[in-house]
Amino acid sequence: MSSDAATLQEIGNDYKYGFHDAEDYVFKSGKGLTRELVLEMSRMKGEPQWMLDIRLHALEVFHSKPLPEWGGELREIDFENIHYYVRPSEKSEKNWDDVPEYIKNTFDKLGIPEAERKFLAGVSAQYESEVVYHSIREDLEKEGVIFLDMDSALREFPDIVRKYFGTVIPTEDNKFAALNTAVWSGGSFILVPRGVRVEIPLQAYFRINAQNMGQFERTLIITEPGSYVHYIEGCTAPIYSSDSLHSAVVELIAMEGSTIRYTTIQNWSSNVYNLVTKRAQAFKNATVEWVDGNLGSKLTMKYPAVYLMEEGARGEVLSIAYAGKGQHQDAGAKMVHVAPNTASTVLSKSISKDGGRTSYRGLVKVYPGAHDIKCNVRCDALLLDEDSRSDTYPSMEIDNKDVQIGHEATVSKVGDEQLFYLMSRGLSENDAIAMIVNGFFEPFIKELPLEYAVELNRLIQLEMEGSIG
Amino acid sequence: MSDAPLLQLEDLHVQVEGKEILRGVNLTVRKGEIHALMGPNGSGKSTLSNTIMGHPNYEVTKGRILFEGEELVELEPDERAKLGIFLAFQYPTSIPGVTLANFLQASLKAIRGAENVKPLEFRKELLGRMKELGINQEFAKRYVNEGFSGGEKKRCEILQMALLNPKLSLLDETDSGLDIDALRIVADGVNQLINPEMGVLVITHYQRLLNHIKPHFVHVLVNGKLVQSGGPELALTLEERGYDELLQAHAVPAGA
Ligand SMILES: Nc1ncnc2c1ncn2[C@@H]1O[C@H](COP(=O)(O)OP(=O)(O)OP(=O)(O)O)[C@@H](O)[C@H]1O
Ligand SMILES: [Mg+2]
Numbered sequence: 001m002s003s004d005a006a007t008l009q010e011i012g013n014d015y016k017y018g019f020h021d022a023e024d025y026v027f028k029s030g031k032g033l034t035r036e037l038v039l040e041m042s043r044m045k046g047e048p049q050w051m052l053d054i055r056l057h058a059l060e061v062f063h064s065k066p067l068p069e070w071g072g073e074l075r076e077i078d079f080e081n082i083h084y085y086v087r088p089s090e091k092s093e094k095n096w097d098d099v100p101e102y103i104k105n106t107f108d109k110l111g112i113p114e115a116e117r118k119f120l121a122g123v124s125a126q127y128e129s130e131v132v133y134h135s136i137r138e139d140l141e142k143e144g145v146i147f148l149d150m151d152s153a154l155r156e157f158p159d160i161v162r163k164y165f166g167t168v169i170p171t172e173d174n175k176f177a178a179l180n181t182a183v184w185s186g187g188s189f190i191l192v193p194r195g196v197r198v199e200i201p202l203q204a205y206f207r208i209n210a211q212n213m214g215q216f217e218r219t220l221i222i223t224e225p226g227s228y229v230h231y232i233e234g235c236t237a238p239i240y241s242s243d244s245l246h247s248a249v250v251e252l253i254a255m256e257g258s259t260i261r262y263t264t265i266q267n268w269s270s271n272v273y274n275l276v277t278k279r280a281q282a283f284k285n286a287t288v289e290w291v292d293g294n295l296g297s298k299l300t301m302k303y304p305a306v307y308l309m310e311e312g313a314r315g316e317v318l319s320i321a322y323a324g325k326g327q328h329q330d331a332g333a334k335m336v337h338v339a340p341n342t343a344s345t346v347l348s349k350s351i352s353k354d355g356g357r358t359s360y361r362g363l364v365k366v367y368p369g370a371h372d373i374k375c376n377v378r379c380d381a382l383l384l385d386e387d388s389r390s391d392t393y394p395s396m397e398i399d400n401k402d403v404q405i406g407h408e409a410t411v412s413k414v415g416d417e418q419l420f421y422l423m424s425r426g427l428s429e430n431d432a433i434a435m436i437v438n439g440f441f442e443p444f445i446k447e448l449p450l451e452y453a454v455e456l457n458r459l460i461q462l463e464m465e466g467s468i469g
Numbered sequence: 470m471s472d473a474p475l476l477q478l479e480d481l482h483v484q485v486e487g488k489e490i491l492r493g494v495n496l497t498v499r500k501g502e503i504h505a506l507m508g509p510n511g512s513g514k515s516t517l518s519n520t521i522m523g524h525p526n527y528e529v530t531k532g533r534i535l536f537e538g539e540e541l542v543e544l545e546p547d548e549r550a551k552l553g554i555f556l557a558f559q560y561p562t563s564i565p566g567v568t569l570a571n572f573l574q575a576s577l578k579a580i581r582g583a584e585n586v587k588p589l590e591f592r593k594e595l596l597g598r599m600k601e602l603g604i605n606q607e608f609a610k611r612y613v614n615e616g617f618s619g620g621e622k623k624r625c626e627i628l629q630m631a632l633l634n635p636k637l638s639l640l641d642e643t644d645s646g647l648d649i650d651a652l653r654i655v656a657d658g659v660n661q662l663i664n665p666e667m668g669v670l671v672i673t674h675y676q677r678l679l680n681h682i683k684p685h686f687v688h689v690l691v692n693g694k695l696v697q698s699g700g701p702e703l704a705l706t707l708e709e710r711g712y713d714e715l716l717q718a719h720a721v722p723a724g725a
Binding site for chain 2: 415416417418420421422423424425426427428429431432435436438439440441442443
């Protein structure tokens with residue numbers, strides 16, 4: 001048996017996206033991160049000098065910053081053993097038929113083209129480092145909505161990209177943001193013009209295929225005053241015995257009276273380090289909602305943030321995390337109340353099973369001048385067995401007295417009485433646990449479009465079947 | 470097989486957390502029979518019904534539980550449910566985030582087989598049954614028992630009984646928490662469900678339920694033993710005299 005097959009069996013066959021394709025790439029960098037690589041990448045992409053300068057500066061910042069001491073175990077990441085840039089095809093296609101056959105097959109298996117036909121307004125599909133397919137409905141394009149992969153956006157709208165790139169998450173923010181800035185490739189760029197409401201979701205799908213791969217997509221979403229967009233991203237990777245790294249940077253800018261909802265359903269295989277920086281700025285009366293579903297990965301460190309910049313801004317984080325055997329989900333939220341009369345809510349739900357570990361790490365910060373603040377944080381953890389673990393690390397920096405802040409945290413175990421009740425009605429133990437888990441995640445699931453809710457319920461069912469009995 | 474009684478308890482001994490609660494119970498329930506089980510608080514009535522349903526915390530240390538002649542002790546609660554045993558809980562637990570409709574559909578699929586439960590027919594059946602039991606349709610969308618009043622919980626237990634159509638029903642203080650009208654509605658509901666193929670064990674403290682659901686037999690459980698059995702008149706006698714005499718006569722022996 002190959003080692004991949006062995007690993008597959010070890011995790012109990014419950015990860016159905018674990019297959020991988022043979023590689024037939026246009027370019028694949030050697031392992032390791034060097035200045036030469038960054039120069040080469042930038043040259044191949046035909047970037048302007050200012051972007052190259054940003055990259056080279058970021059590379060220095062990355063090398064100069066130590067690994068974070070908190071969060072999960074990061075010391076095992078071997079930065080020298082990673083391919084930082086892999087270009088599977090020459091360009092991003094607008095027609096599925098033009099996408100290389102084997103990549104198209106992969107996305108077929110993942111159900112992407114079908115989903116696009118059925119219920120999406122636009123789709124972007126990234127394979128390794130590059131977006132290989134991209135489309136947006138014509139009517140939206142006519143209304144001036146821009147939905148492009150980030151590389152194309154840099155070519156077609158360099159001034160806009162230059163104006164906003166790195167303004168929400170500066171290079172110096174943290175080591176992994178610096179890494180992303182140095183070697184970013186792919187990701188989405190969205191601009192919704194004033195007053196335009198994109199009522200059906202735009203989706204991006206991120207797929208890692210190669211072993212020891214690093215994926216560093218860069219996403220920037222800007223909604224002009226009074227506009228609305230719902231963006232959904234999904235991610236999977238094959239199962240390998242050695243680790244891959246996914247380190248994205250996502251910047252959102254919601255201008256006056258606009259709303260951005262950003263939904264993530266991440267289901268990485270258990271050999272992926274997922275270290276992502278996500279941050280939004282919400283201006284006057286704007287709303288930003290992060291709906292963040294974290295399944296899979298080896299270690300996830302992700303704390304979606306909303307900076308409430310002007311009065312009336314609202315921020316929301318609704319997240320779930322599931323940690324099974326050998327997994328650590330260190331997730332949370334940051335709400336920064338810069339302006340008065342701003343409100344935020346955080347609801348975090350996590351489940352640990354088979355020795356898995358979940359942590360909630362949150363920050364609520366209120367600036368001195370920011371009065372009349374409302375903030376509500378709630379985190380619930382559910383442990384499915386004795387070996388599993390959950391911790392909360394909430395922190396508050398409040399420099400104003402005129403605030404209403406609620407914080408509540410609960411940790412519970414799947415109750416014997418609940419199990420007995422459901423089983424006495426004919427449900428097997430697995431089905432009973434899956435039902436309790438689905439119920440626990442319900443506040444999250446009901447926020448998803450139906451198709452995703454169904455898929456998530458199914459994934460949870462699979463996870464529950466993984467190891468019991 | 471069909472000649473075997475629905476339920477036979479033979480010298481049943483049950484422990485909870487190492488403490489003996491049932492100390493040799495013998496009881497036979499046949500098809501078409503309604504049995505009432507009475508007894509003071511803490512005498513072991515719920516222990517008995519939980520044990521028959523297969524609650525993992527209740528350990529059978531001696532004796533047997535036979536259902537239609539088949540030994541139950543090794544079976545999981547879901548397997549017992551599939552054989553046709555139903556327990557209406559004294560304290561139904563809540564399942565946050567799971568709607569009553571989804572829960573009942575899953576339960577029905579498990580018991581009847583998924584292929585025999587069609588969404589539209591299920592919906593019709595559910596709403597029909599809810600109407601009979603005076604349960605507002607809105608409850609189908611509410612989370613199982615979450616925030617239900619005591620009486621609403623009990624009605625929902627009987628709703629489940631109505632849908633699952635079990636062979637043996639154990640009703641653990643289904644009357645407690647019900648107002649006078651609800652008691653009548655629920656009792657009528659139960660009476661309509663009872664058929665010559667079904668056996669019922671009604672656990673109650675009060676004669677008023679037995680005015681509606683007329684038992685063929687009444688048993689008194691004291692300190693883990695059935696100390697008296699008789700016809701419906703026994704319940705009336707108990708209501709008059711209380712449990713004092715029986716308690717004194719059947720005190721737990723020292724050291725037990
Ligand atoms: N899970 C448990 N852990 C500890 N003790 C228990 C448990 N279940 C039952 N007992 C004990 O067993 C005894 C019998 O309890 P049980 O609930 O069967 O009484 P009951 O006859 O149903 O009482 P009531 O009329 O109040 O409902 C009580 O002393 C109770 O405290
Ligand atoms: Mg009781």
